[in-house]
Amino acid sequence: MIRLEGIGKEFGDFTAVKELSLEIPEGKTCVMVGPSGCGKTTTMRMVNRLIEPTRGTVYIDEQDYKKKKVEILRRDIGYVIQEVGLFPHRTIAENISTTPKLAGWDDKKIKKRVDELLEIVELNPEENRNKFPRQLSGGQRQRVGLARAMAADPPVMLMDEPFAAVDPITRENLQNMFLRLQRKMKKTIIFVTHDINEAIKMGDQIAILKEGELVQADTPEELLANPKNQFVTDFIGVDRAIKILDLFSTDxxxxxxxxxxxxxxxxxxxxxxxxxxxxxxxxxxxxxxxxxxxxxxxxxxxxxxxxxxxxxxxxxxxxxxxxxxxxxxxxxxxxxxxxxxxxxxxxxxxxxxxxxxxxxxxxxxxxxxxxxxx
Amino acid sequence: MSITIANFFSNFAEIYGPIFSERIPPLLIQHIQLVFLATGIAILIGVPLGIFLTRPALRKHSQKVLNFVNIGQAVPGLALIAIFLPILGIGYIPAVVALVIYGLLPIVRNTIAGLEAVDDKVKEAARGMGMYNNQVLWQIEFPLAFPVIMAGIKTSAVITVGTATLAALIGGGGLGRLIFTGISLFRPEFILAGSGTAAVLAIIMEKGLSFFERVVVKERMPLDF
Amino acid sequence: MEFLREILWQVAPIRYFFENISRIITYTQNHLELTMVGVILAIILWVSVGIIIYRYPKLSHGVLGIASIVMCIPSIALYGILLTLPGFGLGRTSALTALVLYAMLPIVRNVFVALRSVDPSILDAAKGMGMSKQEVLWEVQIPNALPTIFAGVRVALVMMVGIATLATYIGEQNLGRLIQHGITRTHPTMIIVGAVVVSIIAIGIDLLMGLLGKHLISKGLQLEESK
CATH class of the missing domain: 3.10.580.10 (CBS-domain)
Incomplete structure (x- = not known):
């Protein structure tokens, strides 16, 4: 479980995030969504302390995260970003073994884990293990990015617009693959996107942010049925009725x-x-x-x-x-x-x-x- | 203390006064002439050569020329100057020829590189709007490549200031004469005066051309430091 | 075969080369020794300086400014200036100092530029995975900056081979000596042998560095970006 408690960030005079409290239950995906500049990425990056909060703190499994050494904290949090950020000088296998190596696993265990992960993200280990990132397509790279983030089996994952840089068809494939994975893995995830459709699709919980403040955090169904105010209604869009069709099942x-x-x-x-x-x-x-x-x-x-x-x-x-x-x-x-x-x-x-x-x-x-x- | 400082300055003036008033000026003028003449000729040959080598008919060979130029730049300046001595003999002309050839390399290289770097799509757009090939060259390619060409000219001029000090070895004159005389007679004041003047000249050349570059290019494109 | 040798023997520079082979080997050894020691010192010193100004960018303007001024100074002038300084004088100290100074711009600038241009998303990912600052520098930044850093070292080394030639005038017994003596004695053959040998060495080192680069730099960075 992740609990953000009154977390906030100021850059000089500019307040990026005011005072945000939010609880993400164990094994659930919370999607943070909002227009650009709403503070969603800043909030996410405060969770692995790539941005140091000006106030407030984060509890991970009821433990104040400031009590851990920052590097150790980050090793237990999978991190996936839009640009993927694979290391171009290292092979796919070496990329995936980054965190296991930092954690000091032995080579045999790492090797097994790499192949296992490649299978999980639906890439052929034989074919791809020794390739370099530049030899892969955008969609394949993001699959490797996911594998790398999951390598040391972190209980928590942060995902910053992970599927935004690929074409729509690849995006849909990646989203579906990830949903399948998440059903099994049950990780606690914070997922940032600017796309409300993606939020509705991926989230167990959606947090809508505006100008550094949390406007509404609810299940997608609640959000569509009961938008808290005009901003949320507008953000959901003129085709809210159609989105409802997508979200509710026939039963x-x-x-x-x-x-x-x-x-x-x-x-x-x-x-x-x-x-x-x-x-x-x-x-x-x-x-x-x-x-x-x-x-x-x-x-x-x-x-x-x-x-x-x-x-x-x-x-x-x-x-x-x-x-x-x-x-x-x-x-x-x-x-x-x-x-x-x-x-x-x-x-x-x-x-x-x-x-x-x-x-x-x-x-x-x-x-x-x-x-x-x- | 004040006496020693005063002594120092009076000694300094006594030693360096005559050098700077009598020996340096003719050598400096000679040096500047050498540099300007050689760089001028190198520009007149190098830029058209670079343009010529990037035209469609020759374009596929431009990489080979670049490789050759890069190898040429590995040849030490002294070796190049020296090699002309047996061929052209001693004097001003051989010195200019050697300097021109050495100074050509960065100009040709940057002209080719600058023109090659112009986006093919931009050229295609220009042609698509109905420009003739030479209009594409002068209105599109050349202005876009100009910062890179200018950087090549700057490099060439600064290198030539340095290489010109070696012209003294083959009778080309210039500030090198004072430096080499100083070294062989071990007269530190000659060495320092000659070296200092040459160094300052090179720095002025670099700064001056950088300034010119900035004015002409109007800081449209960031170059190297 | 014998006949071919006869003909070649008639070519003055070739005859001179073989007649004086042992001296030329000594000169070459001295030449390479000076350049190699110079380049190693230069790498240690200037890569560190490059990393420092990357960490403290406020220093970069000044340091790079000095480097580009040093680069402007004609090499015989720098030798000349060093020669008159107390503690330097004729000999290796002055020669080495000059070589190391000339390597400043290509190495410091390339280290600085290369470290700066490493894709920020790669660094973000590295930090996000829990790498310490040192791990990020040595395991991610430097390997990714290596192509540019290596190019700087290559330029510096080739330049050093050339500049070392002039060190003959401040007492180095190297390949420049053949040129120096050839000029003073108006001995064209000597000049040609000296100039050709030193040029071949400079070009050879350049090509060798190209090959070394291919081995040293990760294959992943030498690949074209796929679509």
């Missing part, structure tokens, strides 16, 4: 208790539902071959026959898919609902366009600062 929005009726008697069974007082819910219709259709109970009011109203429910997705994917599939097939089927013990659900619309609208229509339950 959070789907109906799990939609009634299922048989196609043969659908008219009567629908009538029964209305008599029971049901309103505005999706109803699934199943024929004898097992084909599924659906309609919304409210649609009956139009006076049309059910035969005309029902439409096939032909798209199936998993509960972990994003709503954005569900939207995409619906648009592609000109449908307005998808079936969500998870593992056997999970209840299947139906996700409708109307449901998504209401859900997103409920979140977005609230004023900044107003609490929305999600």
């Amino acid at each position: 959070e929005v789907m109906w799990t208790e939609a009634p299922v009726i048989s196609k043969k008697n659908m008219q009567e069974e629908a009538q029964k539902l209305i008599e029971k007082g049901e309103k505005g819910i999706p109803v699934i219709v199943e024929d004898e071959q097992g084909n599924k259709f659906w309609f919304d109970l409210d649609e009956l009011e139009s006076g049309q026959s059910l035969e005309e109203i029902i439409r096939p429910l032909e798209i199936t997705l998993e509960p972990t898919n994003s709503i954005k994917l569900a939207m995409a599939r619906m648009l592609e097939h000109n449908n307005d609902a998808v079936l969500i089927i998870g593992d056997d013990d999970e209840e299947p659900g139906i996700l409708t366009l109307k449901g998504i619309r209401n859900y997103v609208y409920r979140i977005c229509a609230s004023d900044p600062g107003e609490k929305v339950e999600i």
Whole structure:
């Protein structure tokens, strides 16, 4: 666990960071995000004391970090930067073994660790071990940069815009690789970016900074649902609704208790539902071959026959898919609902366009600062 | 104390007065003439040669020329001066020829290097706007390469001030005469007067040309120290 | 073969060279000794000074200014000045001092410039990984600055070979002596042999330094940047 306690930095008259307190739980990724000059990089660099804080301190695992010798502290904190900063005069293997060597590991152990790390970052050890940084592409270099930072298996990692310098496709690959790794490694990470999309994707927790002050620190979901003020709303961007689609999974929005009726008697069974007082819910219709259709109970009011109203429910997705994917599939097939089927013990659900619309609208229509339950 | 200092100065004036009033001026003038003549000729030959060697037809050979020039610069000044003695004999002309050849090297090298360093994209843009080749050269390449060429001329001039002291060995005159006379007769005052004047001349040359360079280039591009 | 020897023997400088081979070897030894001792002293002294002015950049202007002034002084003039100083005089001390002084600009300047131009992100990464200031200097900065530092040493060394030639006038018994005596005795053959031998040595050392550089400098720094 990392706890920043009232940490601040002044450069002469200029206050880069005011008084910032923040707690990053063990094994979680905190993304610091904000416009340039907001103090996010300064804050991060105070955590490994590349910048000495003017006031406040940092506790790592409840221990005041000033009690450790600064070099020793840094060896336990992986450090990844945008420019990677690989040593051009050393081979890939030598680069990766930097911290293990500083920590005094023996050669055999180092060699094994290097190959292991190259595998982890999805580079072939045979091919790349003895290459020099200048022989690698930008994406490969950043993979080596990650491997080097993780070499001595530090519990904490600092990452300063690590994926900003590569092309969009490579960036996406690196982000996904890192997410996969982090799921296993469970390191405590501070990740700096100026890209809110990256923040939403990578973070368990997002800290938005402005002019050296922490504006809001929350989970991505909380942040999108409940931006604290206009600044946060603006920073999230005009396409906040679309970002929500990306962030929430289908099981959070789907109906799990939609009634299922048989196609043969659908008219009567629908009538029964209305008599029971049901309103505005999706109803699934199943024929004898097992084909599924659906309609919304409210649609009956139009006076049309059910035969005309029902439409096939032909798209199936998993509960972990994003709503954005569900939207995409619906648009592609000109449908307005998808079936969500998870593992056997999970209840299947139906996700409708109307449901998504209401859900997103409920979140977005609230004023900044107003609490929305999600 | 004041007496010793006064003595020192009167001794100093007694020894160095005649040297500076009688021996130095003609030698200094000769030295300056040598330097200016040799550097002037070296510029007139070196810059066009450098331009010539970077034109498309010869460009692929320019690296070879640079290698040759670099090797030439490894030849010690004394060796170069001396080697002309058996060929051209003793006197002013052989001295000038030797100085010109030695002074050519940095000028040719920097002219080539300066012109080669001009971004191909800039030249292409100029051509794309409809410039003729010689317009590209004089309006684009030369101005951009000028700081580097100027640095070469400066290096050449300063080296020539030094090498010109050796011209005395082959009868070319200059401040070297006083220095070598001083060494062979062991007259420290001759050595010091000649050496000091030559050193000051070289420093003035360096500072003067640096100043000129800064004025002309208007500090557009940082050069070396 | 015999015939070829006959012909070559007719070429005066070649005959002179072989007739005086032992003297020329002695001169060459003295010449190389002076330059080698000079370059080693120069490296120790000026690399340190370069590192110091990198650490204290306020000093850089003054130190580099002095170096560029020293560089301007004609070599025979510097020898001449040293010759008259008490404690120097005729001989090796003056010669060595002059050589070391001339090496100041190329070495100090290149060390300073090279250390400054090491990519800051590399240093940031090195510090961030927990290297101490000394480790950063010796394991990261110097190796990365080596190509430029080495180029400075190479220029200095070749220049020293040339300037050492003139040290014959202040009592060094080296290859310059052939030129000096050739001039005073108007003996063209001697001059040519002296000039050619010293030029070959200077060029040879330059080429040798080029090869040495290839071995000494990390292969990783000699590679072209890939896209």
